[in-house]
Amino acid sequence: MADNQEITAGLAEIIEEVAGVAKDEVTSDKSFVDDLDIDSLSMVEIAVQAEDKFGVKIPDDELANLKTVSDAVNYVQANSK
Amino acid sequence: MSSSDVVVTGLGATTPLGGDVESTWEGLLSGRSGVSTLEADWVERFDLPVKIAAQLAVDPTEVLSRVEARRLDRSEQVALIAARQAWQDASFGDDGVEPERLGVVIGTGIGGATTLLHQDDLLEEHGLRKVSPLTVPMLMPNGPAAHVGLEFTARAGVHAPVSACASGAEGLAWAWRMLRNGDADVVLAGGAEACIAAITMAGFAQSRTMSTRNDDPEHASRPWDVERDGFVLGEGCGVVVLEREEFAKARGARVYARLAGAGTNADAHHITAPDPEGTWQAKAMEAALRNGGIAASDVQHVNAHATSTQVGDVTETVAVRKAVGDQPVLTAPKSMLGHLLGAAGAVESIATILSIHHGLIPPTTNLKELDPGVSLDVVAGEPRKMDLDIAINDSFGFGGHNVALAFTSP
Numbered sequence: 456m457a458d459n460q461e462i463t464a465g466l467a468e469i470i471e472e473v474a475g476v477a478k479d480e481v482t483s484d485k486s487f488v489d490d491l492d493i494d495s496l497s498m499v500e501i502a503v504q505a506e507d508k509f510g511v512k513i514p515d516d517e518l519a520n521l522k523t524v525s526d527a528v529n530y531v532q533a534n535s536k
Numbered sequence: 537m538s539s540s541d542v543v544v545t546g547l548g549a550t551t552p553l554g555g556d557v558e559s560t561w562e563g564l565l566s567g568r569s570g571v572s573t574l575e576a577d578w579v580e581r582f583d584l585p586v587k588i589a590a591q592l593a594v595d596p597t598e599v600l601s602r603v604e605a606r607r608l609d610r611s612e613q614v615a616l617i618a619a620r621q622a623w624q625d626a627s628f629g630d631d632g633v634e635p636e637r638l639g640v641v642i643g644t645g646i647g648g649a650t651t652l653l654h655q656d657d658l659l660e661e662h663g664l665r666k667v668s669p670l671t672v673p674m675l676m677p678n679g680p681a682a683h684v685g686l687e688f689t690a691r692a693g694v695h696a697p698v699s700a701c702a703s704g705a706e707g708l709a710w711a712w713r714m715l716r717n718g719d720a721d722v723v724l725a726g727g728a729e730a731c732i733a734a735i736t737m738a739g740f741a742q743s744r745t746m747s748t749r750n751d752d753p754e755h756a757s758r759p760w761d762v763e764r765d766g767f768v769l770g771e772g773c774g775v776v777v778l779e780r781e782e783f784a785k786a787r788g789a790r791v792y793a794r795l796a797g798a799g800t801n802a803d804a805h806h807i808t809a810p811d812p813e814g815t816w817q818a819k820a821m822e823a824a825l826r827n828g829g830i831a832a833s834d835v836q837h838v839n840a841h842a843t844s845t846q847v848g849d850v851t852e853t854v855a856v857r858k859a860v861g862d863q864p865v866l867t868a869p870k871s872m873l874g875h876l877l878g879a880a881g882a883v884e885s886i887a888t889i890l891s892i893h894h895g896l897i898p899p900t901t902n903l904k905e906l907d908p909g910v911s912l913d914v915v916a917g918e919p920r921k922m923d924l925d926i927a928i929n930d931s932f933g934f935g936g937h938n939v940a941l942a943f944t945s946p
Contacts, residue, residue: 474603496673500670
């Protein structure tokens, strides 16, 4: 299983690809909506790519709870096989 | 608010002749062709009878950021590019325009069809998960207008006329009405189109309206020539900044020309063929002149719709003679640009505006032998120098839509 740093780096790659946010902006305390200016449509794309990359399932009701980068990293950490 | 004259203060375009207005205008004056052989694999795969098109000179992905490009359909990409150019050209100060007084009217004929096709392929091949959540905002025909409205925070109204090949001109006509009504001070108006794809090429080819001069693409679009055999599909966008004259004057704007009047109506004759008498095309021109308080005999130039089809080209000249008389000098920019469908009327309005501004009418290229049915003076070979005060731009679309715009010198 990947460690937190690797997951954050992987997530940053996806976010850069989908939303054009520079990778070094993607740090654990950042909010997707308020800090990184990522809209709900982009979040759906990011979730689909994260599912493929990390081998997790992110149901819609879980996705709604992922407010910050660390929320997402912790979710992946806890749910990846 | 009192009715107001409408002036043109900014121009933006990306076309098969160039990535901006300057290079497009240079291409028109020098008689360059934007038509070339299509390299896409589907041309051979489906053995399409038409293997040529007028593709953008500068790919939008070279201009936009990677993320912008991936979130926008190509028709939206070209709209954003042209609108940014037009906005910059109009030189609004730091204050810009009050959002409540800024409008957008950008039409399209086909809209985001290539997005629809691509996303359907993804659905069929990979299932739901690979379908983009942006599918609908990318394919909707109001997408180009809506994205431009977002970019410039336009709240006076954002509209997207859809009237096939008249859409771009109708964008200007609609904007003209908004400004005359006092609904806005400034409107970004135009048309966007980017739908060169296997199915559109196949569909138009099946309707037998396209040129099949595949071995000689540069000479395929030949309005009014006896050997014309159909139009050449193109892609691009034109956007103009239109303003209420008082507003433009107050901010000291440079004025290219006046949009004095617009006329719109419909043939109600046939879904694709124009009324052979040109009655309603003529009435659209008459309405534009009437709205602009212009005498028909004062019209010096008509920038024609002329698409290089057998029937349409001559019908339009009959309509011009009926509405305007024998004196106007004609030109057909589609001989170089190809047919930009919903963007055509906007890009060709820009050509008309620049003809007034520079006193130069671009030539109609590929005109070897004028159709004997045409008894008007057509500019061919070289650009024609002319002190131009009054010119009309015509656009007609499948569905019987007729739009005429009357431009005058400032």
